[in-house]
Amino acid sequence: MKNFTYFRPTTPEQAVALLENRWGNTELLAGGTDLHDLQKEYVAQPARVVSLSGVNALAGITVDVKSVRIGANAKLADIANNAQLKRLFPSLTDAADQIGGPQIRNMGTLGGNLCQRNRCWYFRDEHTNCLLKTGQRCFALDGENKYHAIFSQGHRCVIVNPSTLAPALVALGASAVVQGPNARRTVELARFFRAPGANNEREHTLEANELVVEVTIPVGNLANASYEVRHKQAYDWPLVQAAVSFERGDGGVRNPRVVLGHVAPTPHVSEAAARSITGQGITEATAGAAGRAAAQDAKPLSQNAYKVKLVEVAVKRALLIAAGQKRYWEL
């Protein structure tokens, strides 16, 4: 790891004032589980590191009647184990509870989970100069791409967004409060992410001198769930994740949101799946149809066609869980 100067501000304003208007020379440090990895691989070589561990304004989880506020410094374990959040937003707490292992969840934060860098092995290899560094091409496009995007919509870089909380939060209609050099702004998480394609672009739309202060989630009467498919039972990245939310009415499902994770450079909102399930009761048949609708526009790469079927399954199961149906796949 290249050595650096370490700063420990105590307010969001101080933290932002220490940042620069370009990426790379100064990095924010939250839980450290991503940044230090990148530093050890010399993929990140900041000369200055701004720690958020002393910024108390970023801490805490507050549950009100109308909205929930989760500070950017909230640990993944604090989110996963919060009884009120479990009752209101099981999609979020289940997603948090399945990230890494206990050590990762005790260290990793909400803000870090949303702003972490992608896990593409070409990007994270010191010696591979890919598009997101100063290179001219994406090596995953015609290389080893079994964990890459199946919805890349012509993007030049075919990473998948690494955040498992993001699809759940997008489906719940959450927003991020962002501190900039002069003011705060609020951005819907549905607009928070982007597909990066160069070394001056990240997986989100924050400027280099901005920082996530907190995330707010409106409290409604939303059925919600997240389901992920992994190789291993624990300590594994999802191959595919589906997060869903909807209102229940006499005429069936209303205002559904179906958001896929780990299949595209950003959390992937499936309008087709939402249309398919709107006004329907949730059964294995209607949930399965929504899953097929979610997968229909997929354009897999050479090694990841298997993910298309997983999308169908993940959406179907997430809808059945949210509706409180029997989990036929569990023995």
Added chain:
Amino acid sequence: MSDIKETTGLSRRQFLKGSGAAAAATALGTAAAPSAQAAQPPAAQQVPGMGPAGVKITLQVNGRKMSSTVEPRVTLLDALRNYLDVTGCKRVCDRGTCGACTVLLDNKPVYACSMLALEAQGKEIRTAESLVQGAKLDAVPAAFVRFDAQQCGFCTPGFVVAMKAVLEQNPKATPAEVEKGLAGNICRCGTYEQMRDAIYSLCNTKRG
């Protein structure tokens, strides 16, 4: 259980540390000077930077205050092992995936390899060494001994610390809950079945 007693005299570690000191001093002498800071807004000027040269730190390790001088880039793991001679936590993957470096930070298991030593100040750090009081082994490592739940033993300090955290937080934890608490640790020798025996024994003991 006599093998847990400390040996006296010059250890291999102390010898290596002594012979490395000259090289380390040379490296320190060539450390880059802090880059000149451009004019910054008032909010930032209130926050002093630390490093890149060595910074004095004090850590609370296994109930003792320990001090040293480390560069900001030094992880908690390397500070414990290479600067403070607390070698229970092991450096294996150094990337937050194997669990051999697991320590308790304010009673919660974390990866010491993925945290800066600077960030651990003011927290109570406990390593596998804290699971021996005099010649008495804590129940968790004692169960590992009884059920032969290790082969090469390099992952064991991380496993016992992670397991201790689960049972401290919930003395009535079920074997499944203990296993969930071990999801962030890996044993390359594959002694999981013996560990399961140890876990069941620990849970039955707790159940009375």
